[in-house]
Amino acid sequence: MNRKMIFYITGEMVILEAILLVLPLLVSLIYGESCALSFVFAIAAALALGGIMMLIFKPSTTVIYSKEGFVIVALSWIFMSCIGALPFVFSGEIPSYVDALFETISGFTTTGASIVRDVESMSKGIQFWRSFTHWVGGMGVLVLVMAVLPTTTDRSIHIMKAEMPGPVVGKLVPRVRQTAKILYLIYIGLTILQIIMLCFGGMSLFESSVHAFGTAGTGGFGIKADSLAGYSPYIQWVITIFLILFGINFNIFFLILMRKFKSAFMSDELWTYLGIIAVSVLIITANIYPMYQNLSDSFRASSFQTMSILSTAGFSTADFNAWPALSKGILMLLMFIGGCAGSTAGGVKISRVIILFKSVRRELRRMIHPRSVSSLRLDGRNVDDQTINGVGTYFAFYIGIIMVSFLLISFEPFDFETRFSSVVACFNNVGPGFGAVGPMGSYADYSSFSKLVLSAAMLLGRLEIYPLIFAFSPSLWAKK
DSSP states (O other): OOHHHHHHHHHHHHHHHHHHTHHHHHHHHHTTOTTHHHHHHHHHHHHHHHHHHHHHTOOSOOOOOHHHHHHHHHHHHHHHHHHHTHHHHHHTSSOOHHHHHHHHHHHHTTOOOOOOSOGGGSOHHHHHHHHHHHHHHHHOHHHHHHHHSOOSOGGGHHHHHHHSOSSOOOOSSSSHHHHHHHHHHHHHHHHHHHHHHHHHTTOOHHHHHHHHHHHHTTOOOOSSTTTTTTSOHHHHHHHHHHHHHHTSOHHHHHHHHTTOHHHHTTOHHHHHHHHHHHHHHHHHHHHHHHHHOOHHHHHHHHHHHHHHHHTTOOOOSSOGGGSOHHHHHHHHHHHHHOSOTTSSOOSSOHHHHHHHHHHHHHHHHHHHSTTOOOOOEETTEEOOHHHHHHHHHHHHHHHHHHHHHHHHTTTSSSOHHHHHHHHHHHHTTOOOOSGGGSTTOOSTTSOHHHHHHHHHHHHHHHTTSHHHHHHTOHHHHSOO
16 A cells, blocks of 8 residues: 555645635635635645645655555545635634535535525625535546646556546546546536526626536535526526536547547437436426426426436425425436436436346346346447446445435434435435425534534445545555
């Protein structure tokens, strides 16, 4: 284990966060807000901590293997969350550090679960930082580092594999740094395009930016108490369309840019994703039509909420707590599924669901025809047994963590629907659940212990379990 390299890169991440905190500082200065000083203190703390770590842990070798990649990712996210909570505390807008940490982890993991009851009373600088954490965490903070800093070794693919969501992560081009740059250029391009389109809809540059950050990172933090319900149908449709785009595997965008249309549209995951959207929207539209008595409004509300939940963004234009049981059941199912692998969306990922169903079907066929030989194919290629076994293991961990998390918060004075949907919404990085934590509610009434449990669930869900498990495994740290 290259311990010095682990803490050195973690120190780099903390320094990067200090640089990122300059943006909300500038926003605070532009609006003449007193919270600007809180960002100055947070930047100073980040520079001091990061500088000390890089000075003390300067490595003699820069080699990174898969185990170092997992640990670097886990520690970087934890350190950045701890530092990112400081502006909320220093400004006094979220005085409790546990609450501030919950809000920050929710931001970086693009969950969107919030303890803030009155978001409209928050300063512009804090609102900007709150939403900007979505954008930073959406593509991955370490992928950003690989995009802007020279990589010392191509083994840094292990960091990308540990941070990027999905069962399989590879390089788009031979060099990891070039791959990271391509991903971020696509990410930035789509974000800027959305900001422009939102501005055309009457939003200010500030409003357009914070909502584009929340859409790009599929996070869901807004600046209005009713989320997006008060905005025009045009705004809601623009965000719906971009939620669809950010829920797609970014490799497909790269293939389209390279004019490899056949390869791009051969994706089983893409067509399954679009099929799930179409079926869900049609069923929910028909189910809620008696409530709205207007096909246009029903279709728009259904489309928006379907995409908000499937992409795990968590924005809302309606109180879906009041929708019929069938619509709520579909939304709950979509919470589990999530978006495509290699997107900014959370959840299990559609590729894993496809592999799981195909592997079950293959096993059933083997039971009937024991001597038959069949392969499992995805996107026209055979899926190796290692990937199939990995998906099965992930599902086992997935169910286990949800059960343990639910039991740990079972003492809370909420009904089953609230407690269960809280765990599912946090672990799948969705944000709002049902009951007291629905789109019109918050997580403020949970105890500090439960907020820490749910914060851990958010990190486990965003990093897809393994990095945190390995980071806190004594055997991995033990000297051999």
